[in-house]
Amino acid sequence: MLSPEDNEILTRVGPGTIMGHLLRRYWxxxxxxxxxxxxxxxxxxxxxxxxxxxxxxxxxxxxxxxxxxxxxxxxxxxxxxxxxxxxxxxxxxxxxxxxxxxxxxxxxxxxxxxxxxxxxxxxxxxxxxxxxxxxxxxxxxxxxxxYMGAPDTMTPFRDFGTESLPPEYVSAGKTFSPCNWVQAMEGNLDTSHISWLHQFNAIDDIPDDGSDKPGYLSVDMSWKIWRHDRAPRLEVHDTWYGYRYAGIRTTPNGHTHVRITGYCVPYMTTVASIPFRARLSMFVPIDDENCWRINAVAQPPRNPNGYGGGHELFDVTNYPYVKRTFGGIRGRRWTAENEYEMDRAAQRTETFTGIPDFNSQDLMATESMGPIYDRSQEHLGTSDRAVIRMRRILLGAARALAAEGTKPPALAGDGHDFTTFRSAEKILEPGEDWRILGTDDDPTVQEAVFATGQN
Ligand code: FES
Ligand SMILES: [Fe+2]
Missing domain, CATH: 2.102.10.10 (Rieske [2Fe-2S] iron-sulphur domain)
Structure with a gap:
């Protein structure tokens, strides 16, 4: 939980606010x-x-x-x-x-x-x-x-790979959400919810394809593992841009599965994917009570070996209205006004929520808290570690800037390479350190990125 005062600082973004001052230091x-x-x-x-x-x-x-x-x-x-x-x-x-x-x-x-x-x-x-x-x-x-900050504090544009992205890979889209940007972002830093909110019974019918063993699993097996171990352990590893965290689950065959998601200050996430990924999911405040959920490809696809079993995340779902369109402004057919077209019968017999659109399941969860949730009312558990860490980083950076003028973290111009901001997902070999996965030291990254000369 947060004190009411911290909740105010965390969520308010207008001119003159403490968090608004921090956010205006970033492109x-x-x-x-x-x-x-x-x-x-x-x-x-x-x-x-x-x-x-x-x-x-x-x-x-x-x-x-x-x-x-x-x-x-x-x-x-x-x-x-x-x-x-x-x-x-x-x-x-x-x-x-x-x-x-x-x-x-x-x-x-x-x-x-x-x-x-x-x-x-x-x-x-x-x-x-x-x-x-x-x-x-x-x-x-x-x-x-x-850049909305004072001109004399402007730093260079942060290049997550988009500056050299070939035109054929450029793809950016956004979805409007009537809730505060932080509570929207908390959904992306919360691997626990995929074992619940997005579940459907037909996962039990997915056949075991043999990839539940150390190495890169199929996307289908990933769904089965989320369903099998529904209380992931979270480990957070701080980095210069924020952190990466692992959601650790035990597979049906007793192996250790990790989903590694990155957080870059102030509102950037890159969600776990097999074998690794650098797509940006951003939660940009329109104002205190509304945000854009913005997705953008930052780097070319780098999966020459077809890890993941050739399936994308949504290939596996049986949600009839999952939209795979990515670019442009995504319309909102499913809203609070129509209760996200929730089907109570489907909720009893087929899916955990009865909401037929995958993304709208997330939107229901974060919008139903109200425009700005009062975090003094919440009860955080061990599966909320990544959410807690993000809030501390943001509050710490905003307060330090306001009190002492401390330079915010993760600005360009300090010699950092933002193209190293990557997620990952794998079943670990015995003794394997998840912190290496998706970094420049990961052999899979080296094989895909450097050996092909794409970087
Ligand atoms: S020119 Fe008069 S209001 Fe704009
Ligand atoms: Fe989700």
């Missing part, structure tokens, strides 16, 4: 590149860390992210015109372009400069003294990232 995914496909296209509303912004790709193809309300008298620039400068005498030459307010025609470029103020006399220099708040942006891996 943050603001929207998908696919939301702004064309120069001169329609602007997009972006609410991020409690701030209302508007994003647009100007006629030159450059993306701007500026305050939504016009600096003149506050009309929303979302309704503005994405266009070139007018022929007003004060307007410099061609190539000048930006978002023009629909109310009185003031126009702002991607840096927030007022480049045209046609409602004032042509001789006026007032526009030179008006500026819209504008945040720098960086496009990478199908996402448009932004």
């Amino acid at each position: 943050t995914p603001a929207l998908l590149v696919s939301e702004l496909p064309l120069p001169g296209g329609d602007p997009v509303r972006v609410r991020l860390l409690g701030e209302n912004l508007v994003a647009f790709r100007d006629l030159n193809g450059t993306v701007g992210l500026i305050q939504e309300n016009c600096p003149h008298r506050g009309a929303s620039l979302y309704f503005g015109r994405n266009e070139g400068a007018s022929a007003a005498p004060t307007t410099p030459g061609a190539g000048i372009c930006g978002l023009r307010c629909p109310y009185h025609g003031w126009q702002f470029d991607v840096d927030g400069n007022c480049i045209d103020m046609p409602s004032e006399p042509a001789t006026s220099s007032f526009k030179d003294r008006v500026k819209a708040k504008a945040y720098p942006v960086h496009e990478s891996g199908g996402l448009i990232w932004t």
